Amino acid sequence: MDAAPEFRKALRGRGRLAASLPGRCVYEDRDIARLMRWADDGGITNENLDRMQADPAFPKAVRTLVRNMMRAAEADKALDGIFKDAGRYLAAMWGVYLHVSGGLTLPRLKELCGASGFLSPGRARAMLLYLRYLGYIKPAATMHGEPSRYAPTAQFMATWQNHMRAALEAARVIEPCIDLVLAQLHKPEILESFARLQSEGLWTEARQVDQGNAFVRVFMHRLAGSQVVWTLLSDARDEAFPPRDAIAFSMSGAARKFGVSRMHIKRLIEDAEREGLLEHCKDGRILIQERAVPEFRYVYAGQIIRLLIAAAKTLRERPELLDQSRQLENA
Numbered sequence: 001m002d003a004a005p006e007f008r009k010a011l012r013g014r015g016r017l018a019a020s021l022p023g024r025c026v027y028e029d030r031d032i033a034r035l036m037r038w039a040d041d042g043g044i045t046n047e048n049l050d051r052m053q054a055d056p057a058f059p060k061a062v063r064t065l066v067r068n069m070m071r072a073a074e075a076d077k078a079l080d081g082i083f084k085d086a087g088r089y090l091a092a093m094w095g096v097y098l099h100v101s102g103g104l105t106l107p108r109l110k111e112l113c114g115a116s117g118f119l120s121p122g123r124a125r126a127m128l129l130y131l132r133y134l135g136y137i138k139p140a141a142t143m144h145g146e147p148s149r150y151a152p153t154a155q156f157m158a159t160w161q162n163h164m165r166a167a168l169e170a171a172r173v174i175e176p177c178i179d180l181v182l183a184q185l186h187k188p189e190i191l192e193s194f195a196r197l198q199s200e201g202l203w204t205e206a207r208q209v210d211q212g213n214a215f216v217r218v219f220m221h222r223l224a225g226s227q228v229v230w231t232l233l234s235d236a237r238d239e240a241f242p243p244r245d246a247i248a249f250s251m252s253g254a255a256r257k258f259g260v261s262r263m264h265i266k267r268l269i270e271d272a273e274r275e276g277l278l279e280h281c282k283d284g285r286i287l288i289q290e291r292a293v294p295e296f297r298y299v300y301a302g303q304i305i306r307l308l309i310a311a312a313k314t315l316r317e318r319p320e321l322l323d324q325s326r327q328l329e330n331a
Contacts, residue, residue, distance in 0.1 A: 041310035059241035065170035091127035097199035102281035198310035224258040246285035
C-alpha cells in the first residue's frame with residue numbers, strides 16, 4: 001500500500017516536531033522534507049552520491065559509522081562474527097527480512113542469495129547453520145510438507161536493534177530528524193519496517209554492484225576485511241575522508257583483535273596494495289592511495305544513503321511516528 005498520501009496528510013500544517021531523544025530536539029517540516037528527498041530522488045543515484053559527498057558533515061558521518069560499528073563488535077562477540085565478511089552480514093540481514101516478509105526458509109534464502117549476486121546459493125545452508133550456532137535463529141512451526149522454517153531469537157532482534165541504532169546515529173549526522181525513527185526503534189513493528197525497507201534497498205542495489213570492484217573484492221569479501229578498513233578510518237589523526245595522512249597500524253594487533261592470523265592480515269594488506277587501494281609505508285604505517293579515494297568515498301556514501309533512504313521510507317510507511325512526536329511536543 002502506498003503510504004505517501006497518509007504521510008503528506010500527517011505532515012501538512014505541522015509546523016515543528018519534537019523527537020523523544022534526550023534534549024527533545026525540535027524539527028521544522030523542511031527538515032523532514034529534506035530527509036524524504038533521499039527516498040524521493042531514486043535511491044543511490046549519481047546525484048545523491050554527489051550530494052552526500054559534498055555535505056560538510058560527510059567525513060564526520062563516516063567516522064561515526066565506523067567507530068560505532070567497532071564499538072558494537074567489541075561489545076558483542078556474536079555480532080563481531082557477523083561483521084567478519086559481507087556474506088555473513090547479508091545472511092543475517094536477509095534472515096530478518098525473510099522472517100518479516102513470509103518466513104525464513106533455506107529455499108527462500110538460497111533464492112535471495114543467488115538473485116543478489118553477492119552470495120552463492122550454495123552458501124545459504126552454511127549461513128543458516130552459522131546463525132543457529134550464534135543463537136540468532138531457531139526452528140519455527142512448519143506446516144506439513146513445507147520447508148523447515150526458522151525465526152530470529154529475542155537475542156538476535158535485540159542485537160539487530162542495537163546495531164541499527166548505532167548505524168542510524170551515523171546517518172543522523174547528515175539528517176538530524178532521523179531522531180523521529182530512532183526514538184521508536186525499540187518497538188518491534190518499527191524495527192521490522194526499517195529492517196525490511198533497508199534489506200529491500202540493499203538487495204536491489206547488490207545486483208548492481210561490480211563484484212570485481214577492488215574494494216569489494218579485497219575488503220568486503222575477505223575475512224575481517226571491512227574491520228581492517230574501520231580500524232584505519234577510526235585511528236586516522238586527520239579529519240578528512242578518506243584520511244590524507246599515513247595511519248599507524250599493527251598487523252599483529254589487528255590479528256589478535258579480529259581473531260585471524262597475522263599472515264591473513266599481511267596478505268590482505270599486500271593485496272590491497274597490489275590493487276592500488278593502500279600503501280604499506282616503510283615505517284609500518286598505512287596510506288590510502290590517492291587513486292583509491294573515489295572508491296572509499298563511493299562505498300561509504302552509499303552506505304549512509306541507504307540508511308537515510310530506509311529511515312525516510314519508514315517514516316512515510318509509519319506516519320504515526322509524526323503523531324507520536326507531536327504528542328511529545330505538546331506534553
